[in-house]
Amino acid sequence: MARSAPAPQAPQASGPAIVVERLTKRFGERTAFADVDFSVDYGEVFGFLGPNGAGKTTTVRTLGTLIEPTSGTAMVAGLPVTPDNGVRIRQRISVMPEAPGLYLRLSVAENLEFFAGLYELSEPRERIERALRAVNLLDRADDPCRSLSKGLRQRVGLARALLNDPQVLFLDEPTSGLDPVAAGVVHDLIDDLRRRGVTIFLTTHRLAEAERLCDRVGFMNTTLRMVGRPDELREQLFSKSLEIRVREPLAEPDRVLGHLQGADGWRLADDGKYVLSVTDMDTAAPEAARAVVAAGADLLSLSPSQHSLEDVYFQLIDSDVEAETR
Amino acid sequence: MNAMSAIMRPNAKMSVRDLSPTRIRAVMRKELRELRRNRFIASTMAVMPVLFMVAPIATIFGIPASAASDKINAGIGVSVLYLTLIPALVPAVVASYAVVGEREQGTLEPVLTTPVRREEVLIGKALAAFIPTLVVSYVMYGLFLALAGIFAHPNVASAVFQAPRIVAQLLFTPLLAGWSIWAGIAVSTRANDIRVAQQLGTLVSLPPLAITALMGFNVIRPTLHLALLLGAVLLVINVLAWRLVSTLFDRERLITGVRA
Numbered sequence: 001m002a003r004s005a006p007a008p009q010a011p012q013a014s015g016p017a018i019v020v021e022r023l024t025k026r027f028g029e030r031t032a033f034a035d036v037d038f039s040v041d042y043g044e045v046f047g048f049l050g051p052n053g054a055g056k057t058t059t060v061r062t063l064g065t066l067i068e069p070t071s072g073t074a075m076v077a078g079l080p081v082t083p084d085n086g087v088r089i090r091q092r093i094s095v096m097p098e099a100p101g102l103y104l105r106l107s108v109a110e111n112l113e114f115f116a117g118l119y120e121l122s123e124p125r126e127r128i129e130r131a132l133r134a135v136n137l138l139d140r141a142d143d144p145c146r147s148l149s150k151g152l153r154q155r156v157g158l159a160r161a162l163l164n165d166p167q168v169l170f171l172d173e174p175t176s177g178l179d180p181v182a183a184g185v186v187h188d189l190i191d192d193l194r195r196r197g198v199t200i201f202l203t204t205h206r207l208a209e210a211e212r213l214c215d216r217v218g219f220m221n222t223t224l225r226m227v228g229r230p231d232e233l234r235e236q237l238f239s240k241s242l243e244i245r246v247r248e249p250l251a252e253p254d255r256v257l258g259h260l261q262g263a264d265g266w267r268l269a270d271d272g273k274y275v276l277s278v279t280d281m282d283t284a285a286p287e288a289a290r291a292v293v294a295a296g297a298d299l300l301s302l303s304p305s306q307h308s309l310e311d312v313y314f315q316l317i318d319s320d321v322e323a324e325t326r
Numbered sequence: 327m328n329a330m331s332a333i334m335r336p337n338a339k340m341s342v343r344d345l346s347p348t349r350i351r352a353v354m355r356k357e358l359r360e361l362r363r364n365r366f367i368a369s370t371m372a373v374m375p376v377l378f379m380v381a382p383i384a385t386i387f388g389i390p391a392s393a394a395s396d397k398i399n400a401g402i403g404v405s406v407l408y409l410t411l412i413p414a415l416v417p418a419v420v421a422s423y424a425v426v427g428e429r430e431q432g433t434l435e436p437v438l439t440t441p442v443r444r445e446e447v448l449i450g451k452a453l454a455a456f457i458p459t460l461v462v463s464y465v466m467y468g469l470f471l472a473l474a475g476i477f478a479h480p481n482v483a484s485a486v487f488q489a490p491r492i493v494a495q496l497l498f499t500p501l502l503a504g505w506s507i508w509a510g511i512a513v514s515t516r517a518n519d520i521r522v523a524q525q526l527g528t529l530v531s532l533p534p535l536a537i538t539a540l541m542g543f544n545v546i547r548p549t550l551h552l553a554l555l556l557g558a559v560l561l562v563i564n565v566l567a568w569r570l571v572s573t574l575f576d577r578e579r580l581i582t583g584v585r586a
Contacts, residue, residue, distance in 0.1 A: 064439050066438055066577055066578065067582060096436075097432075097435045097436060097439070101433040101436040102433070105364065106360065110359060115440060118352050119441060120441075157436075
């Protein structure tokens with residue numbers, strides 16, 4: 001194949017890419033998800049997080065028009081999710097399921113050729129070449145999929161999802177089962193798509209992945225528990241705090257840390273750090289540094305507490321568990 | 327919507343004009359490529375017709391020149407019955423693999439996330455089973471006629487070359503294959519295991535052979551009118567079967583295993 005076609009670019013569109021209102025899906029008595037509300041803007045990478053069985057994949061399948069919602073409404077790529085719009089929505093989106101689902105007896109190019117036909121793409125060869133270049137697999141086009149590693153198969157799945165230049169790309173656990181190196185390659189590819197402005201709906205339970213790649217995340221556990229930017233969620237769930245490490249424990253910690261401007265309390269953490277609860281970081285940090293030094297202690301470090309998305313996740317999951325056992 | 331109207335119009339908003347030849351061709355091409363590279367299916371499709379050719383040839387050559395016309399007709403009837411097993415059984419193997427095979431490979435969900443309609447998937451898959459079956463069946467029948475014409479006793483050969491018999495064979499071959507394909511795909515759509523699907527698919531492909539069996543055993547006298555009439559009946563059954571299979575092909579059930 002010639003090396004001339006440019007990489008896929010995000011198509012231009014206006015308004016939100018996905019709008020979901022009170023969406024619910026039940027299978028008989030079992031509720032997959034209920035009363036879910038959120039929206040995703042064009043060009044945004046939206047992470048959909050939650051434990052196994054939280055309803056993430058069912059949500060993707062519903063928005064991808066594979067299954068019908070029980071109630072509620074949704075709009076995807078500018079079209080209401082209804083049975084009549086199924087074909088038109090599927091023309092505008094791509095879904096990469098958790099398992100890439102390749103025809104192992106066919107070559108990489110033959111797999112993509114089949115899907116190019118299903119999308120009725122004009123100039124399929126150029127599209128295939130472009131998609132393969134985007135995932136750095138142009139030199140493996142003629143290899144049978146059977147011969148590819150799991151990581152490479154996942155990349156072929158990603159190339160397939162890029163074939164139709166989707167307005168919205170749904171990625172369902174794209175790094176599930178991959179080793180860290182292969183997962184890192186997929187992360188780089190998603191990052192690259194993000195830079196090109198592709199709207200991505202990413203379901204994952206790899207929290208570091210979501211933290212690195214997503215503009216906003218939603219936490220799902222049958223219902224949507226929280227939506228926001230990772231830093232917003234941290235702020236909502238955790239009060240701001242400063243961690244202070246000193247060589248020896250303070251003799252009178254309450255006298256040193258108990259009355260600082262910009263702070264409203266302190267506690268001693270299990271690892272020996274002093275954790276200062278702060279209301280104004282810019283005032284409290286220099287105040288705390290001066291107070292510790294003035295108390296004659298050797299100040300080793302003073303830094304704002306870092307809460308990861310994982311902390312947010314466990315906080316939410318723990319509160320769900322508590323609510324269930326109450 | 328009652329069951330019958332569902333069969334007649336499985337997707338009320340879809341008309342035949344909505345079907346995309348490009349997508350149907352894409353499905354068919356992919357299926358043919360996969361069939362060629364699936365050793366089990368390719369060898370079954372190659373070996374089965376040869377086996378079903380041996381018995382009719384042996385039967386024809388075994389009919390003595392002095393045999394009464396009833397005996398000659400019976401012998402030819404049995405031979406033709408063997409030959410109709412080719413369009414009945416060969417596509418059943420392929421068709422019963424069509425949907426459950428994709429489910430087991432995990433390839434069905436990615437396909438269903440594309441704009442392809444269920445009717446297009448089904449027609450593409452059916453054509454991929456139909457075309458090779460038709461080619462193999464007609465080649466085998468042509469070979470049978472050629473061998474009978476060259477080597478069989480003239481009395482036997484002239485009975486083999488009777489117009490109603492040839493018309494019935496030519497007409498029934500695609501229609502039996504059609505029935506077998508739709509029945510196989512129907513089974514494949516509902517089954518959860520490839521082997522079960524193939525066994526059931528083979529079983530459900532057999533009932534229409536009753537017609538050729540009745541002709542073979544001289545219960546029904548093959549005439550041109552009768553062949554055309556039975557052909558028309560089989561055609562109607564094929565169309566209804568396609569509609570029925572379309573209603574069975576439910577995206578949600580195929581993906582999740584349950585229907586809401």
